[in-house]
Structures are given as C-alpha cells and as structure tokens.
Amino acid sequence: MEYTLQPDESVSAGIKRIVAGKVERGIDHIDDEMGDHESVHEVRKRCKEVRAACRLVRPVLPTYSEENAHYRDAARRISDIRDAHAAIETFDDHVRPAVEDADALDADTLDGMRETLVARRDELAAEQDLDARLATVRDDLVEGRQRVDDLPIATNGYDAVAGGLQKSYKRARNRMVEAYEDPGFGRFHEWRKRIKYHRYHSRLLRRVWVGPMKTRRGELKELSDVIGDENDLAEFGIMMHDEDLFAPATRETLDRIIRGRRSELHRRGRPLGERLFAEQPDQLVDRLGVYWTATHEYAPDP
Incomplete structure (x- = not known):
C-alpha cells in the first residue's frame, strides 16, 4: 500500500487504507520470520508510520489519543531489544570507523567491544523472551486492524x-x-x-x-x-x-x-x-x- 494520499480518494478513505496496509505489513513481518532483530526493526517502523498517519488527521480524529497510545505501547514492548541491536549498528557504522580513522584503539580491542555488544543484545533478547514479545505485538496489531474501518475521521x-x-x-x-x-x-x-x-x-x-x-x-x-x-x-x-x-x-x-x-x-x-x-x-x-x-x-x- 502506497504511503500517500491519492487525489481520487477522500482523506478518510486514504488514511484508513494506509493504516490498514501498514498494520497488515507489520503482521507480515512477524509471520514471515525474516529474522528476529530485523522483524523488531521493521515492526517498529510500521508502528511509527501508523502513528504519523493518525497524527496528520489528529484534530479531526476523536480517537487519536487511544490509537496513538495503542501503537506506541506495542512498539515499546520491543524497544529495549531494538536499542540493544541498534548499539551494534552504531558501533559498526559510526564508532569503529571514527576510531580507526583516529588510529585510537587496536583491532583486537575493537573486536572485543563488538563481542561485548552482541552478547549484551543476545542476553537481553533471551531475558525478555523476544518470541513471546513479538507474539504479543502481533496481537496488538490484529486488535488495531479490527478498528481501522471505523476510525471516526470527522471531515475530508x-x-x-x-x-x-x-x-x-x-x-x-x-x-x-x-x-x-x-x-x-x-x-x-x-x-x-x-x-x-x-x-x-x-x-x-x-x-x-x-x-x-x-x-x-x-x-x-x-x-x-x-x-x-x-x-x-x-x-x-x-x-x-x-x-x-x-x-x-x-x-x-x-x-x-x-x-x-x-x-x-x-x-x-x-x-x-x-x-x-x-x-x-x-x-x-x-x-x-x-x-x-x-x-x-x-x-x-x-
């Protein structure tokens, strides 16, 4: 589903189409088993896109606060695990290159730092039971999808x-x-x-x-x-x-x-x-x- 309001559709119809599409895509990310940490990242992005779409019509959506809180809380269930994985990405993409450019630490030290970050992420994922959390987020998305057609967008x-x-x-x-x-x-x-x-x-x-x-x-x-x-x-x-x-x-x-x-x-x-x-x-x-x-x-x- 294109994340764009089309000239030939009402705002109400367009927002409902977009929200439904993003929620369904989030469910697909979990069901497709694309890799736990990749699933976490993509599902959180879909929740942000849904919240942004609702935010665009916030003044004319009486249930905005409830919808926003629903998808915010769904994403928060997996935010700690996502942050732990993001720390590894930050190390790979920014910290290590900057350290190497400055010739500040040797390769063995940098390799050990990365191993520490990976172990930290994996331990957190095990402690929080990532599979169970993703299953709960899936339930949240299914629940939200059931309300999409009835979103009371007051004007067009x-x-x-x-x-x-x-x-x-x-x-x-x-x-x-x-x-x-x-x-x-x-x-x-x-x-x-x-x-x-x-x-x-x-x-x-x-x-x-x-x-x-x-x-x-x-x-x-x-x-x-x-x-x-x-x-x-x-x-x-x-x-x-x-x-x-x-x-x-x-x-x-x-x-x-x-x-x-x-x-x-x-x-x-x-x-x-x-x-x-x-x-x-x-x-x-x-x-x-x-x-x-x-x-x-x-x-x-x-």
Whole structure:
C-alpha cells in the first residue's frame, strides 16, 4: 500500500487504507520470520508510520489519543531489544570507523567491544523472551486492524490534514531552535522525533505536487539521517557509561571521539534545518493548501 494520499480518494478513505496496509505489513513481518532483530526493526517502523498517519488527521480524529497510545505501547514492548541491536549498528557504522580513522584503539580491542555488544543484545533478547514479545505485538496489531474501518475521521479535504500538518511542522521548527540553544542529547533527540513526523507527513502529502514534495522529502531524509546519527552516538555514549561497558581508558577514548563526531553532525544539520524550517507554520500550511487545491480541484498530478 502506497504511503500517500491519492487525489481520487477522500482523506478518510486514504488514511484508513494506509493504516490498514501498514498494520497488515507489520503482521507480515512477524509471520514471515525474516529474522528476529530485523522483524523488531521493521515492526517498529510500521508502528511509527501508523502513528504519523493518525497524527496528520489528529484534530479531526476523536480517537487519536487511544490509537496513538495503542501503537506506541506495542512498539515499546520491543524497544529495549531494538536499542540493544541498534548499539551494534552504531558501533559498526559510526564508532569503529571514527576510531580507526583516529588510529585510537587496536583491532583486537575493537573486536572485543563488538563481542561485548552482541552478547549484551543476545542476553537481553533471551531475558525478555523476544518470541513471546513479538507474539504479543502481533496481537496488538490484529486488535488495531479490527478498528481501522471505523476510525471516526470527522471531515475530508485539506481541512482534515491542515491542522495536523501545522502542529507537526511547528513542533519540529521549535525543537530545532531549542536544540541549538542547548545542544544536549535530550533536545536533539526531541528534534529528531519531530523531523521524522514532518517527513512522514510530507510523504503522505506527496501528490499535492510530486516534484517539489519529492525534493523536500529528500532533504528531510538527509536531515533525519544526520540528526539520527548524532542521536545514535549520544545514546551509545550514555549506554556504555550507564552499564560500565569496556575499560575506563577505552570509554575515555570513545568519549573524546564521539563528542567530536557529534559536533560535526550538529554543524551539518544546522543549514539543512534552517532551510527546511524557514517558513512560519501558517505560511507552509497555506502554501501546501494551494498545491492541494490545484491538484485535487483543477489538474490532478499524474
């Protein structure tokens, strides 16, 4: 199911189609046994996509709070295991390359660190009974799917999406300002979440003008990746200290390298964010409203 509202369908029908498709895909990820940790990652993504779709019509969906909490809680059942696997990915994709570039630790030390992270993940998966948790998440998704056709979306047309679009964009814009005023982990973590919601909403609204919206989504993807990498490094540093992973001297070396890399990512994210969130919320909503009218009422974009 394409994650996009189509010009020839009502907003209500489109949101229900999209939510149903993503929920069913999440169930398929669990049933297909694509690999436990890959299943965890994909199911969590599907829950985020469902929540973003509901968030777009939040002002006209009276049951938004219940639906949002349902999929949020389903994803949380497997969040610790996902975080443990993400720590290995962060090590492979960011920490180890940065350490090797700095020639700061030898290969045996790095290999031992990775073994520690893998053992940590596998132990957590066993303790929390990953199979049982995925089975419970599947039940959550089946329950949610049963409600999709009755989602009480109160209106259609651009009015149905304008309020949710404005709220998500405004929050992302405000969180950017706060992150650069006080560049700690919490502020950038919050900004990252809001960037993702606005990116999902830009994807849902891509048909209002395909070319410009594709460009915007591409820029949002780049920004999301940059701030996502920053967040992953910050979480890695917090985790290794909280759990006393690795030798103290190794943690000290990693702290220095992670701080430097996070600063680089902060600098990379700033110009992207300033461009993407330059407009006032009302201006962005009005501009996309003109696109919506042109596409839905005059000349639907092929």
